[in-house]
Amino acid sequence: MLKNSPSGVWRGIAAALFWIAVWWVAALAVSNPLLLPGPAEVCVQLASMAATADFWLSILFSMLRVLAGFAAGCAAGVMLAVLTQCVPLLKTLFAPLMSMIKSVPVASFIMLVILVFKRDVLPVFICFIMVLPIIWSAVSLALETVPEQYKEFAAAYRLSARKRFFRLYLPWTVPHLAQGMVTALGFAWKAGIAAEVLCQPSDAIGSGIYASKIYLEVPQLFAWTVVVILLSIVLEKLLRYLMLRAKGKRAYQAG
Numbered sequence: 001m002l003k004n005s006p007s008g009v010w011r012g013i014a015a016a017l018f019w020i021a022v023w024w025v026a027a028l029a030v031s032n033p034l035l036l037p038g039p040a041e042v043c044v045q046l047a048s049m050a051a052t053a054d055f056w057l058s059i060l061f062s063m064l065r066v067l068a069g070f071a072a073g074c075a076a077g078v079m080l081a082v083l084t085q086c087v088p089l090l091k092t093l094f095a096p097l098m099s100m101i102k103s104v105p106v107a108s109f110i111m112l113v114i115l116v117f118k119r120d121v122l123p124v125f126i127c128f129i130m131v132l133p134i135i136w137s138a139v140s141l142a143l144e145t146v147p148e149q150y151k152e153f154a155a156a157y158r159l160s161a162r163k164r165f166f167r168l169y170l171p172w173t174v175p176h177l178a179q180g181m182v183t184a185l186g187f188a189w190k191a192g193i194a195a196e197v198l199c200q201p202s203d204a205i206g207s208g209i210y211a212s213k214i215y216l217e218v219p220q221l222f223a224w225t226v227v228v229i230l231l232s233i234v235l236e237k238l239l240r241y242l243m244l245r246a247k248g249k250r251a252y253q254a255g
Helices: 005-028 039-050 053-086 088-103 104-112 121-143 148-156 161-199 205-214 218-254
Strands: none
Touching: 005 039, 005 161, 039 053, 039 088, 039 218, 053 121, 053 161, 053 205, 053 218, 088 104, 104 121, 104 161, 148 161, 148 205, 161 205, 205 218
């Protein structure tokens, strides 16, 4: 499920080239770089930006903020899912809160907490709060759908709590958690950049996007947008690769 076939990769490349061609034709039709710069102009602007240290520092710190919030959200989501599964009353209390978090727009959360957190910390918190309900839902669903016959089998053979965890609950939960993490990473990346745009921390992609918009540097704005898209793809592919490596390692150890 996490692995891409070579044919799928080529289809993805072909689709990307198709939309770049559409972009190029649209830019020619508009014929106004202040409204819609073409791919060539954006590439030139991106190359100019890549020659500066600030560009790479912005990428580095934005990724660190997003990944910190993502990791914290994943850890908290897993622990909260296990806790609420063990204590049904807690699940009754937390379920409406998780639903509310998933339904409230990111901008609303940012406006609510922008006066509480420092600018460099706010994107981390926003990523955390976006990831938490996704991971909680994925793990909770996995724990709820463990087949009863598996539980009866474990009880019949009097498996210890440790063996039940490693031989029953963990293998059943990991695929759900993996898919939830892929989805959560996409949300975390978009939410983190949006938070940076609004709070404008130092050395951040979002701050670069905001400055480009204020000074009407449209090619630069498009260049930052391309960076956001490419980094989102890279982070997702890297996460999928690490999951495949972990899955292969578990299979090898089990064998």
